[in-house]
Amino acid sequence: xxxxxxxxxxxxxxxxxxxxxxxxxxxxxxxxxxxxxxxxxxxxxxxxxxxxxxxxxxxxxxxxxxxxxxxxxxxxxxxxxxxxxxxxxxxxxxxxxxxxxxxxxxxxxxxxxxxxxxxxxxxxxxxxxxxxxxxxxxxxxxxxxxxxxxxxxxxxxxxxxxxxxxxxxxxxxxxxxxxxxxxxxxxxxxxxxxxxxxxxxxxxxxxxxxxxxxxxxxxxxxxxxxxxxxxxxxxxxxxxxxxxxxxxxxxxxxxxxxxxxxxxxxxxxxxxxxxxxxxxxxxxxxxxxxxxxxxxxxxxxxxxxxxxxxxxxxxxxxxxxxxxxxxxxxxxxxxxxxxxxxxxxxxxxxxxxxxxx
Amino acid sequence: xxxxxxxxxxxxxxxxxxxxxxxxxxxxxxxxxxxxxxxxxxxxxxxxxxxxxxxxxxxxxxxxxxxxxxxxxxxxxxxxxxxxxxxxxxxxxxxxxxxxxxxxxxxxxxxxxxxxxxxxxxxxxxxxxxxxxxxxxxxxxxxxxxxxxxxxxxxxxxxxxxxxxxxxxxxxxxxxxxxxxxxxxxxxxxxxxxxxxxxxxxxxxxxxxxxxxxxxxxxxxxxxxxxxxxxxxxxxxxxxxxxxxxxxxxxxxxxxxxxxxxxxxxxxxxxxxxxxxxxxxxxxxxxxxxxxxxxxxxxxxxxxxxxxxxxxxxxxxxxxxxxxxx
Numbered sequence: 001x002x003x004x005x006x007x008x009x010x011x012x013x014x015x016x017x018x019x020x021x022x023x024x025x026x027x028x029x030x031x032x033x034x035x036x037x038x039x040x041x042x043x044x045x046x047x048x049x050x051x052x053x054x055x056x057x058x059x060x061x062x063x064x065x066x067x068x069x070x071x072x073x074x075x076x077x078x079x080x081x082x083x084x085x086x087x088x089x090x091x092x093x094x095x096x097x098x099x100x101x102x103x104x105x106x107x108x109x110x111x112x113x114x115x116x117x118x119x120x121x122x123x124x125x126x127x128x129x130x131x132x133x134x135x136x137x138x139x140x141x142x143x144x145x146x147x148x149x150x151x152x153x154x155x156x157x158x159x160x161x162x163x164x165x166x167x168x169x170x171x172x173x174x175x176x177x178x179x180x181x182x183x184x185x186x187x188x189x190x191x192x193x194x195x196x197x198x199x200x201x202x203x204x205x206x207x208x209x210x211x212x213x214x215x216x217x218x219x220x221x222x223x224x225x226x227x228x229x230x231x232x233x234x235x236x237x238x239x240x241x242x243x244x245x246x247x248x249x250x251x252x253x254x255x256x257x258x259x260x261x262x263x264x265x266x267x268x269x270x271x272x273x274x275x276x277x278x279x280x281x282x283x284x285x286x287x288x289x290x291x292x293x294x295x296x297x298x299x300x301x302x303x304x305x306x307x308x309x310x311x312x313x314x315x316x317x318x319x320x321x322x323x324x325x326x327x328x329x330x331x332x333x334x335x336x337x338x339x340x341x342x343x344x345x346x347x348x349x350x351x352x353x354x355x356x357x
Numbered sequence: 358x359x360x361x362x363x364x365x366x367x368x369x370x371x372x373x374x375x376x377x378x379x380x381x382x383x384x385x386x387x388x389x390x391x392x393x394x395x396x397x398x399x400x401x402x403x404x405x406x407x408x409x410x411x412x413x414x415x416x417x418x419x420x421x422x423x424x425x426x427x428x429x430x431x432x433x434x435x436x437x438x439x440x441x442x443x444x445x446x447x448x449x450x451x452x453x454x455x456x457x458x459x460x461x462x463x464x465x466x467x468x469x470x471x472x473x474x475x476x477x478x479x480x481x482x483x484x485x486x487x488x489x490x491x492x493x494x495x496x497x498x499x500x501x502x503x504x505x506x507x508x509x510x511x512x513x514x515x516x517x518x519x520x521x522x523x524x525x526x527x528x529x530x531x532x533x534x535x536x537x538x539x540x541x542x543x544x545x546x547x548x549x550x551x552x553x554x555x556x557x558x559x560x561x562x563x564x565x566x567x568x569x570x571x572x573x574x575x576x577x578x579x580x581x582x583x584x585x586x587x588x589x590x591x592x593x594x595x596x597x598x599x600x601x602x603x604x605x606x607x608x609x610x611x612x613x614x615x616x617x618x619x620x621x622x623x624x625x626x627x628x629x630x631x632x633x634x635x636x637x638x639x640x641x642x643x644x645x646x647x648x649x650x651x652x653x654x655x656x657x658x659x660x661x662x663x664x665x666x667x668x669x670x671x672x673x674x675x676x677x678x679x680x681x682x683x
Contacts, residue, residue, distance in 0.1 A: 091430065125463025134462035141429060142462060146453050152419050153454060156426015163382070163408070164431060183449075186419025193414070346464035347498050349522040354550065354597045355498075 011215050017286060018206025018213055019266045021293075024239035028306070032244050034084075039299070040309045042084060042240065044317045046076040046296050048324065049100040052109055055325045056099065056116055060275055064333070065117045067129045072100035074238075074270035077295035078173075078203055079104035081243030085251050086171060089139050091157045094173040096131035096145035097203075097269075101173065107135040109328035119335035126338045127346065139168075148174060148181030151200065155191045155260075158198035162258060169197040169254050177208030179221050191260040192228040199254055200225075200262045203237065209273045210281040225262035237267030238295050241302075270294075358541050364397045364534040366508035367473075370515035371398075371435060373544075375405060378433065381519065384411045384420050385437030385474070394439050395475065395534050421447035421472070425454045428470040428524075435519065438474035441490045441528065455524040456499030471518045473527035476504070477568060477618045478655055480532070481662050487655030489618040491567070492625045494526040495596040501549060502595035504528040506570035508538040510593055513547030521549065528595075530568045552599035554606065558586035561676050562606040564629060565616035566592050569648075569667065573616050576672035585680060595625060603629065604637050611642040612679040616672055621649040643679040648672050 025032075029039060053071045060069045072079070079100045082092065094101045102112055107123050115122030116130055124134045124143070131145035141157060144150035154172025161168040178184060179202055191198055208216045225232030231253065235246035243265070250261050268290040272279050279287075304311050344355055361369070375381045387394045389402040389412040402410040413420040417438065424434040438444040444451065455468050478487035495502045501523055505511040511529070518525040555570070556577055565573035570591045577587040588606050592599050607613050613633055617626040626647040633645050648671045656662050677683045 093426075122463070124461060124465070127463045128461040132461040134465050136462065136465040141466075142458065144454075146449060149422065149449050149453055152422025152450065153426035153429065155419075156423040156428070157430045158426075159423055160427040160430035160432045163427070183418055183422060186414075186416035187422065189414060190416065190419050190423060194411075346460050346462075348501075349459070349467045356597070 018282065019204060019268060021238055021266050022234055022236045022242070024236050025242045025245045027241060027245055029241065029308070032241060032248065034244070036308050038084070039303050040313065040317060042080050043296070043299050043303060043314060044321060045083070045104055046080045046240070046299065047318060048109065048321050049076045049079065049103050050296055051321050051325050052103055052112065052328070053099055055329060056113065057271075057275065059116070059329060069116070069130050069275045070097040070273065071269065071271040072097050074290065074294070075203060075205060075267045076100055077240040077243050078237045078265055078267055081240055081247050082171060085244055085247040087168070090168050091139045091141060091161065091170040092173075093141040093150055093154045093157060093170065094143065095147070095150065095175055095178065096143070097175065098131065098133050098143045102133040102135060102140055102143070105135060105138050105140045107133065107138060107140065109324055110331035113328040113332040114335045117332040117335070118337065119332055120338040120342070121331070121335040125342070125346075127342075148178035148183040150174070151178065151181070151183045152187045154200065155187045155196050155198055158191070158196040159194065162197055169199065169251065171199040171201060173201045173203055175208065176202055176204040176206070176213045176221060177211075177216065178202070179217055179224060184224070188225065188228045188230055188260070188262070192230045195259050197254050197258045198260045199250055200260065202262075202264050203267050204264055205267050205269045207273065207281065210277070212281065220264070222262060222264035230260055230262050232262040232264070234264045234266065237265035238290070238293050240295055240299050358539040360537045361508055361540040362534065363508045363511055363529070363536045364395060366512035366540050367397050367515055367529065368399065368401065369540070370512045370519065372401060372404065374516060374519045375409065380431060381433045381435065382409045382411060382427070383435045383437060384413050384424055386413055386415055386439050388412060388437050395531060397534065398437070417443050417447035418450055421450035422454060424470055425450055425458070425468060428468045429458065429466050433469045433519065435471045435473060438472065440486065440531070441474055441476045442486045442488055444472065444474070444490070451494075451500070451524070451526070452497050456497050460499060467522045468524050469522045471515075471525045471527050473515070473518075474529060475531045476528035477530060478666060479530065481657050481659060482655070483657050484654035489650070491528055491595045492619045492623065492628070495625065500524055500526055500596065502526045502528070503549065503593065504567045504595050505593060506533070506567055506591050508536060508540050510547055510553070510591070512540055513545050514593060516546045517549055520546070528567065532568060547593065550594045550597035550599055552590050552592040552594070552602040554588060554602070555591050556587060556589040558588040558610070560585045560610055561587050561612040561614060561679055562603065562610045563587050563589045563614050563616060563672065563676070564592060564603055565589060566595065567618060569616040569618050572667060572669050572672055575669040576676065579669065579673055580676055583682070585676060585682070587676060598629070600629075600632050600636070603633065607633060607637045608640050611640055613641070613645045614672060614675040614679060615645065615647040616667065617647060617649045618667070619649060621647065621652055624649060643681065646675040646679050648675050
């Protein structure tokens with residue numbers, strides 16, 4: 001018997017265009033409060049994320065390390081805008097597609113690559129791997145891989161900030177799949193009720209693994225905020241300036257009001273969900289279309305066109321980043337694996353905990 | 358020294374610690390304005406206010422996770438569950454986040470948090486409200502588990518739990534909240550992982566924790582009439598567990614009965630029994646026996662419930678088995 005699409009529970013039988021981007025801002029960088037000298041550095045930041053992950057994928061395919069590998073490629077404007085707009089001591093927490101955010105925050109490529117390789121010099125000492133990068137010194141609180149489970153943690157970071165009156169705000173990133181978890185709804189309710197200074201950001205890249213957003217979420221994602229009277233909005237995550245423009249407003253608002261905000265960022269991942277993703281849930285045309293407004297190329301074009309820097313200067317940055325990533329690989333390869341004794345280190349703070357045998 | 362109820366001991370521990378450490382907060386359902394579903398937190402809202410004593414919605418996952426996030430970032434939350442039967446809704450936050458984030462971050466942060474509230478059965482409440490969870494939590498690396506049986510222990514142990522820099526599961530019982538015992542006003546703490554011999558005897562070792570400890574005492578009184586002197590060990594902490602104390606006692610008594618309100622399959626009693634056979638095999642004069650609830654959910658009907666819940670007679674029978682008096 002033929003499978004009838006109209007009898008299916010989950011909408012099925014067709015490929016959706018996963019994401020429609022809002023129009024990018026036309027504002028120039030100076031209007032957004034960015035100085036000339038910042039732009040090449042933001043370009044460096046974004047390109048480092050891109051090149052790091054391209055190389056990380058190569059190393060994975062060469063069998064240099066195991067585990068899962070979820071690439072952020074395509075979404076770099078979101079992380080770059082975040083670290084540009086937020087203060088360095090504001091608290092960032094994210095999900096499992098996390099390499100880009102850690103690198104953007106300043107965690108060294110060597111420590112990140114070593115973490116992928118499972119080495120003791122990794123940013124989580126080889127205990128976390130690809131999905132669990134941590135750099136608490138830089139107020140980067142991980143890397144969390146149970147979908148949606150870190151949303152209450154983000155609110156908790158904000159609660160502690162508000163309690164301690166330290167002026168810091170928290171920003172909590174998750175994918176569109178996490179919007180469907182109960183944790184989001186419980187946390188939104190409490191965050192609004194308790195007026196917690198936290199920005200919840202759904203990086204809506206169109207797909208929860210292989211399920212298009214229209215197939216897993218009823219309604220528009222950002223409108224989930226309205227059920228809790230939470231301020232909400234949408235941003236174009238494929239355009240750095242649009243992201244910065246939106247975050248400028250949102251961060252100011254959250255800092256001043258001490259109340260939460262739910263931001264839906266429309267973005268796109270160019271690679272699969274993980275390394276084993278055939279990608280047959282989306283069309284080649286869709287992928288090609290999104291490649292035409294690659295956030296990194298867009299920034300590069302702007303910088304050259306506006307004569308903020310020359311193409312040659314940007315090429316030099318590309319060369320430097322290339323070398324930096326190669327150095328990171330060398331560092332990771334040459335680092336030691338954790339000592340055997342590390343098996344039981346950091347389970348507890350208590351040093352003499354009598355582990356059961 | 359004044360006699361105090363179990364609930365007073367728990368409250369005193371929290372109040373005293375909160376007075377000396379501003380970073381401690383208490384969150385849970387009905388803990389503030391209602392003064393606690395079981396009056397454990399009575400008066401705390403009046404003393405500390407809504408910034409530190411926080412009523413939550415019925416969102417166990419949400420407030421457990423917010424507590425973990427706050428603990429990562431400098432606070433020392435106490436999370437009260439109205440019962441641990443409801444904590445199951447927030448289990449992901451306890452098992453995946455509280456217990457593991459320190460490890461996965463390579464030790465970059467600590468999570469000083471206490472999850473506390475009543476555990477196990479409390480009369481005819483039906484199957485979902487009657488589960489003893491100590492073995493489940495004790496199974497998870499990264500957690501510490503305490504389960505006091507008396508007011509004196511409860512106060513000293515809860516202070517230890519609150520001061521601990523790791524996540525602690527602190528189990529209580531609705532049916533013990535009204536129990537009275539002399540509890541000093543002076544400062545004292547009881548260390549984690551240290552049991553207590555609460556009755557000395559030479560004929561059999563009974564290991565019993567939480568509410569079951571009291572059944573063991575009843576059984577021991579009856580057994581004494583038959584000339585059997587039971588040594589009762591209250592392990593107090595479930596994890597780490599004071600196996601040394603149990604083994605040393607068995608070296609003297611050569612017999613052991615474990616009383617545990619968990620289900621029998623893969624419960625605390627199973628693990629304690631395994632360790633005894635491995636570490637005290639040559640000292641045993643009889644196979645170790647255990648008294649637990651059955652391998653089935655709690656029934657409602659009084660008749661069936663009484664059949665389901667262990668009683669002193671079950672313990673007496675088990676002791677008679679290991680002493681070959683049956």
